[in-house]
Amino acid sequence: MSYVPDNFKYVESHEWIEVLDNGNVRIGVTEHAQSSLGDIVFVELPEEDSYATGDECGVVESVKTASDIFAPLTGTVVAVNDALEDAPELINENPYDDGWIFEMTVDNADELKDLMTAEEYRNSIEDEE
Amino acid sequence: MKKTYLHQAHIDAGAKMVDFGGWDMPINYGSQIEEHHAVRQDKGMFDVSHMTIVDLKGPESELFLLKILANDARKLTDGKALYSTMLNEKGGIIDDLITYKRGDNNYRIVVNAGTREKDLAWFEKQIKTFDASITERPKVAMLAVQGPNAITACLTVLPTDIATTLSTLKKFCAIDDEGYFIGRTGYTGEDGVEILVPEDKVIDLWNKLIEAGVKPCGLGARDTLRLEAGMHLYGQDMNEEITPLECGLGWTVRKEDFNFIGADALTALRTQGITKKMTGVVLTERRILRHNQELVDENGLTGIITSGSFSPSAEVAIGMAIVDKNMGKNVKVKIRKKELAVKCIKLPFVRNGKVLIEK
Numbered sequence: 001m002s003y004v005p006d007n008f009k010y011v012e013s014h015e016w017i018e019v020l021d022n023g024n025v026r027i028g029v030t031e032h033a034q035s036s037l038g039d040i041v042f043v044e045l046p047e048e049d050s051y052a053t054g055d056e057c058g059v060v061e062s063v064k065t066a067s068d069i070f071a072p073l074t075g076t077v078v079a080v081n082d083a084l085e086d087a088p089e090l091i092n093e094n095p096y097d098d099g100w101i102f103e104m105t106v107d108n109a110d111e112l113k114d115l116m117t118a119e120e121y122r123n124s125i126e127d128e129e
Numbered sequence: 130m131k132k133t134y135l136h137q138a139h140i141d142a143g144a145k146m147v148d149f150g151g152w153d154m155p156i157n158y159g160s161q162i163e164e165h166h167a168v169r170q171d172k173g174m175f176d177v178s179h180m181t182i183v184d185l186k187g188p189e190s191e192l193f194l195l196k197i198l199a200n201d202a203r204k205l206t207d208g209k210a211l212y213s214t215m216l217n218e219k220g221g222i223i224d225d226l227i228t229y230k231r232g233d234n235n236y237r238i239v240v241n242a243g244t245r246e247k248d249l250a251w252f253e254k255q256i257k258t259f260d261a262s263i264t265e266r267p268k269v270a271m272l273a274v275q276g277p278n279a280i281t282a283c284l285t286v287l288p289t290d291i292a293t294t295l296s297t298l299k300k301f302c303a304i305d306d307e308g309y310f311i312g313r314t315g316y317t318g319e320d321g322v323e324i325l326v327p328e329d330k331v332i333d334l335w336n337k338l339i340e341a342g343v344k345p346c347g348l349g350a351r352d353t354l355r356l357e358a359g360m361h362l363y364g365q366d367m368n369e370e371i372t373p374l375e376c377g378l379g380w381t382v383r384k385e386d387f388n389f390i391g392a393d394a395l396t397a398l399r400t401q402g403i404t405k406k407m408t409g410v411v412l413t414e415r416r417i418l419r420h421n422q423e424l425v426d427e428n429g430l431t432g433i434i435t436s437g438s439f440s441p442s443a444e445v446a447i448g449m450a451i452v453d454k455n456m457g458k459n460v461k462v463k464i465r466k467k468e469l470a471v472k473c474i475k476l477p478f479v480r481n482g483k484v485l486i487e488k
Contacts, residue, residue: 035145038349039162041439042415061417063161063349063439066464092160 216391318358377407
């Protein structure tokens with residue numbers, strides 16, 4: 001079973017969401033997602049722009065397939081992980097830490113309640129593993 | 130799902146297994162890219178026991194081969210291998226295969242796993258009028274050991290007399306001795322061998338090769354290696370709807386006598402004019418080319434990517450594409466909402482460890 005940190009939130013598109021101390025969220029893809037994608041070779045990072053929940057905002061290309069990155073909440077992208085430009089494999093190696101993809105503001109804190117807990121996400125991927 | 134004799138060995142080596150045409154096969158053992166580099170720079174091995182092996186015997190074996198293969202089986206001498214396409218009446222490609230001549234009226238044919246049923250049915254149908262017979266050999270396992278240091282490693286694990294013969298074996302030739310059938314062939318663009326052994330011997334061979342430092346490689350790396358080498362994959366770069374003349378396989382079609390199945394259709398096509406060709410494609414933007422992406426040039430001429438991936442050796446996206454014969458210089462690929470410029474280049478992209486793409 002892939003590692004799923006308890007203190008993060010999750011969405012069905014296999015992204016994790018960490019609520020930061022300043023109220024913004026940091027987003028990446030889960031261990032389960034990186035493992036099914038295989039070696040990641042390019043990342044198209046989101047523009048520093050505003051997005052609504054579910055908007056496509058970037059792409060992760062692995063040797064096997066291209067996978068969209070979606071905004072899990074409505075807000076504005078305020079930071080992206082530039083290190084991924086030269087080292088996209090950070091997502092494979094450390095998806096919850098050095099492999100983070102972007103940070104965004106949260107326009108509506110209520111949306112956080114709609115996200116999956118670690119337990120719910122674990123159950124959702126159980127059948128796939 | 131079907132399993133090869135090495136199934137447990139793959140799991141023990143940490144393989145991620147996938148359904149590959151009904152076979153449970155390793156896609157990688159961790160990192161596909163590391164496995165790719167192992168083969169380009171050193172040595173790696175692939176279990177390809179899912180491939181179909183058939184033996185052909187009987188006084189009219191050569192006549193049968195001359196009918197079903199586009200290439201010329203008369204070029205074969207004992208211990209030599211021949212790559213060919215096998216065509217239907219319309220000139221479409223039923224499969225691509227390798228035929229080894231083992232002796233007088235004695236051949237071994239290796240065909241793709243995904244086309245097993247239709248190939249065997251085609252053989253059975255066509256062989257009826259010949260004094261020859263085919264027998265499938267499902268109990269034979271097959272390992273491809275590939276890379277600049279692959280043969281050296283094999284020499285250390287094979288029985289002495291076989292190793293001695295292997296040390297001077299020429300490319301595209303085979304050793305056929307005491308249950309070992311070893312061809313200096315492959316599907317990676319590197320030197321190496323394909324070893325066919327009775328399946329009860331294969332686990333021992335696998336373990337000895339691991340001890341000799343040969344890296345287990347999955348079918349993922351096999352695909353990027355063959356793509357860099359510009360080698361066709363059946364079902365993607367060729368199929369029953371396209372002739373070898375239109376997808377870069379004209380060299381597998383013999384020039385002299387024209388008595389093989391599909392020859393009439395090829396002659397008609399030549400008269401009518403060939404309108405498509407195979408090309409290599411390189412994308413410099415940081416995206417990946419994929420099977421079925423569309424190409425278009427400045428005059429609206431089109432093409433389609435038949436195989437695409439990331440090239441671990443060149444670190445760019447590469448692809449093989451079937452395009453209009455008159456395709457221009459300014460070609461763009463449609464990747465979802467974007468149109469990105471690509472460069473059409475001659476295949477292969479990489480051969481014997483060397484990247485051939487001009488920057």
